[in-house]
Amino acid sequence: MKIHDSVLEVQETEQKSFSFNEHDVLHELKHFLPAQAPLKDFIHHNTLHAFQNLKFEKATHNASEIFGYKVSLPLNEFRSLYDNGKIRKDILEKIITERKGEANVVEWLERLTTKPYNTMGNPRIGLLRLNWKKVYHVDLDLSIQPILFRILCSYLDQGISMWNFPVQDKGFLSSIKELERNSFTSFFKTERVKNLLLHGDYDISSLLKIIVGDESLYKQYLFDQQFAHQGWAGMVATVEDQPQTLLDTKKISLKDLIIFELLLEIDLLDDKFGKIWAPLATRIESKPVDIFAEVAETELSEVMAIWQNAYEWTYYNQVLAGIKIAPANKNTYTIKSFQAAFCIDDRECSIRRYLEKLDTACETFGTPGFFGVEFYFKPEHGKFYTKLCPAPVTPKYLIKELGTKAKKETDVLFTKHTHSLVRGWFVSQTIGFWSAFKLMISIFRPKESPTMVSSFEHMDPVSTLTIENKSITDIENSLQIGFTIEEMANRVEGQLRSIALIKDFTPLIYLIGHGASSVNNTYYAGYDCGACSGRPGSVNSRVMSFMANHTKVREVLAARGLVVPEETQFLGGLHDTTRDEIAFYDEKNLSAKNLEIHKKNQAIFAKALDLNSKERSRRFESISTKQTPEKIHSKIKTRSVSLFEPRPEYNHATNTLCIIGRRALTKSLFLDRRAFMNSYDYSTDLDGKLLFGIMKPIGPVCGGINLEYFFSRVDNQKLGAGTKLPHNVMGLFGVANGTDGDLRPGLPSQMIEIHDPLRLLVIVEHFPEVVLQTIQKLPEMYEWFVNEWVHLVAMNPETKEFYLIKDGAFSLYQPLAENIDKVTDTEVIETSQENLPVYTLN
């Protein structure tokens, strides 16, 4: 028996290349399709996640040959960057030497800078189905896609249509079947297909047999077909796997979609050619190249890879040289005024710098903005839960909001009555005129309105939260309501230790989450805190502060050797990164003494926010950075409520770095809001135990953000969403151009236009051996670094030498000499709109 089995297995693997395994193909297809969730759960991720098992250069080259994506800046842009000194010659030569040997530098330099190349892309995807047009003179996509998208969108719709899909409970295809069975009309034109559907006489292979005919081409056909509308296919696949991303859940599968599309195709062909037509495979002269056949390296791909690296290292080198020369112990007071922890988000870099500048005795930290507490949140009167922790985590806890006062405002012009006939008749003659007035106001005097998304509305500040668990039987939908003392203590301890805040506590410690406000912005979820699943971090900061202030928690902590002085109080807050405002929560619980300190600090925060908005304004054409901070700040606020402003803020558009270490490393550097910063002190964690927890999300979160910006920037048409100005909202879960188009995953051009496509450089302040051990603990974590989707440098804290990981081993990296100027941040920001180099601060 055993022998027999293995013989069969061998035969199977031999046959695998031309036999069709539906399950495997669907699985693989899903893997390659865009994985972006519906808009409300927009979370950044690596656009080319399907290629992550390969090294970055190989992966991107493959992706470009197979799917036709552009995967780096165009060749001529690299060349002009080089000509303008934005890519350093010595660094370029260094990279050529490393890759090609010293002898070939001249030759490769010539190839890179002057040799003409044919940069036309000829992707493999779509070649098979192209034969419909070439041989059969029929345009399947043109006729089928519009109605297919319409039906899909109507089925998945979350609340645009007034009359919902009449049958839903049974899944997509069954619902279609039900409609077809009980109707005087049909989505199909011919009888054969309708009968096929109604009598259940189909599966993917049997339909492909009719259309394609040759089993060895089935897989390729399905890839061609689904990648002709990868936006919709990806959305269906995502909703199939994560139905909870739609509030009004829908049962659908990629398989349903494929079967329905195949039926529509047969229908169209039957309609055009009658019942008898030869399947595609019989009419093509030669089979197109297999889309997943090995992709050959080319001279051009090598040229592009060298450019990409030279471009990256021109910047990285500055950063490393800057860290090396920066004075280590700038302004480290033993007696500190206050401490404040912010999210690691790159947008919080500058506000921390300004706080430290305005109050040199304060200390700031960076930590993922969910503050180590994972839970679902149920706002009062809400019908659903909202997850407030990183997306891969599934919390077991529920926190409810009670005793809210704020009223939800509504906009009468959004009501569906405007779309019905008779009420529409009244409406257009009454509030129709009101809309003219509103339009005028919103253009001349933009102000807050119910149409906007405000980070501060996520939670009512006067509400109470069910943070402390009353009894472990207090359970709702199998979620425990609140945390027990023990559970709270664990989280507080974990949080404090990970950022090494274990001594020298100041009386007042701020925990500031962040969120964003905007209007007319379908990407609003992408502007909020990624560590809170694309929501503002207000609840988390409030919850963590409550826990850390709890006397019983303090007792448990003290027993574990972490003594927080009694007078120390934690205060939660929320930084709105668009409006540059901070709200503080539960100030009423502060002691009289701390309240006084807090009042003093609030003035500092206000000043820092003004300066921060000034620094941000240098990117905005419409605001002159030369004005006073206060004036700029008020303009920045107006911007966030302006209907006609497609760039309320630039979000992560400048991210390039991730620094894990003590603040002292970067405190005297001007990094231009380009760094994620996670506070960490190696000396409190010599074996790298805490480091593991910190490093684990760096790839998926920071790397994911970075690569989504990267790919949306280098191919905004195919990997990004294009310009957002013509976008149309589809079923509340996606956007498309116009009404007939495919969904557009990725980022719009307005979000990425100022982004330089550089991979993330992660700098960890620890001994290289410890870092290596840490990242090797998890294969999926290790993959990010060893396959170079992010660069990793370990900085030996004692020698201050840098070690770069390459092919799984660290080796010494000596930064080339740099001229790093000394500047004052408030002055240098007025000099340019472009990305600024690294400076040291006065």
Add this chain to the structure above:
Amino acid sequence: MSSLLHLFVLLPLVGFIISLLIPKKQESLISWIVFGVVGLHFIGSLIFFTIWLLNGHPTLNLPDIALYRTDNYVFLVDFYFDKISAVYLFVGGFLTFLVTIYSRRYLHREEGYKRFFNAMLLFYFGYNITIFAGNFETLFIGWEILGICSFLLIAFYRDRYLPVKNAYKVFSVYRIGDVGLILAMWASHHLWHENITFSKLNDQSLVHEHLSSHSMIGVFISFAILIAAAAKSAQLPFSSWLPRAMEGPTPSSAIFYGSLSVHVGVFLLLRTFPFWENQISVRILIVVLGLLTSAVATLTARVQSTIKSQIAYSSVAQIGLIFVEVSIGFEKLALFHFAGNAFLRTYQLLVSPSSVSYLIREQFYNFIPRKQTIENSFPRKIRNTFYMLSVKEWNLDSFMNRILWTPLNEAGKMLDFLTTKRLLIFFIPAYIIGVVVLDAHITLPYELHEYVPTIFALVGLISVLKAFSERKNVLMSWMMIIMNHFWLVLAISFNENFTHNQVYLYLSGVVFAGTVGYLCIRRLKLLEDAYDLNQFYGHAYEHPKIAFVFLLSCLGLTGFPITPTFIGEDVIFTHIHEDQAGLAFFTSLSFIISGIALIRIFSRVFLGPHIKTNHETAYRSS
């Protein structure tokens, strides 16, 4: 006071010309010019409006300007102002002003910033001509400008497939409407024996006198007007173009397809109301059409799951009601309804991206699973049928395909046997014979002479059909369209002797535009080795200047009011006798198809995803 009206028309034109001359990098200069022009226009119109009201809102009719005059023909540009113009002026001025301010910031850094504002000013120019027009000829100038601006704004993202495809589609539907207007002009010329002005239409006894003896012509004119109005205002059976027009930046969709452009059909009905007021059958027809459109559009709007198509169909439904109001004679109500609907839809479209967060928040707090709607009370089979039909837009889109594209393609396919060589062998000698016969005043037998014009017009039609269905040779397609004009002139010349001046007037534009276009095609051939008419090539990406000049020559050749051919077309039509329905039919069909064929050539060669993939190119499905 009334001479100010000219200023309102000229101001946007001057602004348009200035804005064309500014280099495209000068974003803020462009936006200031547009802001200045539109702002000045709006404030000026408010002042004018006030004075006009204080003077007891008189109806103003400006002295005519004769653009062209012969013994028996005159082309008059005539302006007229009454309360209908006043409302359209106010709503148009207000919305254009607001949307201009909106777009100045919204389109910042957008490729095509300049193009957008050029098109916007040109649109505004066309809009003003239309609403101030005092006769059909003037109105037609504005009407044509609106049509081409629509094409340019829908195809604003010209490097993607869908915008270009849809712009082409909408242009074709508009073209049908244009012909309605041309035929109305033709017939009314025969009815009145003059260029009838709208102010004269108010003369009840005059209208009555003419119509009583020619009631069929009266019905024909009204019907032609209704077709023009229905096409422009997306009424049945044309409705499906409106959601497809939402391809440009949101503010342009808001102002054009949400408010102004789509209500121009209503304007035409209001303007011509005195003419068909006493034709009960026409009024009933309009009521039925309006109600039917409202019903179908409402049902379709109810199932729309995208925000812009929902607004589009809701708007169409309201416009259907406005048609009814106009027809019943509730003019003031219709004007009021127009203004309210225009404001409402503009606002809704402008805030449409906010609907995601707003409606999801609604859903979060107020969600009712499996919400029952009125339709759930229908019998299941009826409910399903209605739902499916509404999702399929009541087959309106496929219906348009069936009546417009399929016949054209089929007819074109039948002409496949006509190769370039065969065509030249037949056409050139035939044409020479025709000219010789005409020139030598050879008298043909009466029976033959009667049919000659129609036969020549048919040959002209065949040549545009060939131009339309040609898949390979761009040059040949171009030549066929030029030839069509020559055939038409020949046909009409047989009809009656008219002066060479009129022939020159007509053909001068054709020859000039034809030559320029020819040179563009030759130039492009030198620069690019590959292009034909079988797919989109997107050469505007690398050759925007050639594209621009070629577009102008296409417009010249379609009879757009930039060459004398525009007037020539009107002249030609006046020489078609009222009993020559066949000739009128073939000639107008040639006009429709040649316009469509020209825009097709332009789109295929210059628009759509660029054939070269050495830069970022969009998916075909986007």
